[in-house]
Amino acid sequence: MGIVDALGADVTSTRIGQRIAHHSDLRRQCGLAQYAVAEAAVLAAVPARLDAVAAAALPCAAMTAYQAVVRRLRVEPGDTVLVTGGAGGVGGFAVQLASLAGGHVIATASTWNADHVLGLGAHEVFDYHSEDIAALVACRRLVMVHLTGRLVSGRFLPLCQIGLLLWVRRRSGRSG
Ligand SMILES: NC(=O)c1ccc[n+]([C@@H]2O[C@H](COP(=O)([O-])OP(=O)(O)OC[C@H]3O[C@@H](n4cnc5c(N)ncnc54)[C@H](OP(=O)(O)O)[C@@H]3O)[C@@H](O)[C@H]2O)c1
Known part of the structure; x- marks a missing residue:
């Protein structure tokens, strides 16, 4: 669970400031990092009504x-x-x-x-x-x-x- 901080040049599927959740690659580090890089295609927008804890519990x-x-x-x-x-x-x-x-x-x-x-x-x-x-x-x-x-x-x-x-x-x- 996080907030989009920066976008790649061609990314249109999300925006800076969007609350997102995704399942990080278990073969790589970064799941608990303050900043992480992810493919835009694997990000799920988190609705405003869903709090961060509930959203973080969803992807896996x-x-x-x-x-x-x-x-x-x-x-x-x-x-x-x-x-x-x-x-x-x-x-x-x-x-x-x-x-x-x-x-x-x-x-x-x-x-x-x-x-x-x-x-x-x-x-x-x-x-x-x-x-x-x-x-x-x-x-x-x-x-x-x-x-x-x-x-x-x-x-x-x-x-x-x-x-x-x-x-x-x-x-x-x-x-x-
Ligand atoms: N959690 C994840 O994010 C996740 C992701 C990918 C794959 N998996 C895999 O999915 C499987 C289930 O994971 P989970 O996290 O859902 O497990 P879990 O939360 O521990 O739940 C397993 C449930 O199985 C029941 N159970 C235990 N022994 C049993 C038996 N002998 N016969 C029938 N039911 C039995 C228990 O029911 P009662 O409590 O009612 O007794 C328990 O609630 C695991 O193989 C796990 O590796 C999990």
Whole structure:
């Protein structure tokens, strides 16, 4: 999160003084620097109603969810969407985006997070501690955003009811 201080010669997509947020390149330094150089194309304008702390929280978790739900899985009205880890950082955004896209959203979460996840737009919440999620969803054709380390198992995948699966997980020490 920052304020545009200077522009390259051909940049027209933003302006000096614009509040912007972006996800810096994890392979490079500068995320916490006072000044940083970024491609104009990766900057998102921050609306006035959004404070700096909320804006800074968006690019990583929310963009990950956006890429999964909107760009990759292209959730549409009528899709049944399973979001594992629906109360988590990425999952909370995935639930909201899938619900906004018109999907019927099933989320996994601990019981104490169920009301929170329902409030984000989930239609059904199952506690992964006590429920057999694979059995519960076995009869449904799913779009699945998988955000936890387990569940995609030799038992789950061969059910072949999954239309699309995007597994977001940590790769080589980095989120991927
Ligand atoms: N956060 C980011 O900005 C980001 C960006 C890119 C990629 N990622 C990747 O996305 C994945 C999720 O990250 P996150 O930040 O959203 O994680 P998180 O905030 O820690 O949330 C993960 C959720 O998973 C649930 N969970 C834990 N163990 C589980 C299990 N055995 N079975 C089912 N659910 C379980 C927990 O739900 P309850 O609390 O309800 O028990 C928890 O809320 C990770 O692989 C991460 O590396 C994250």
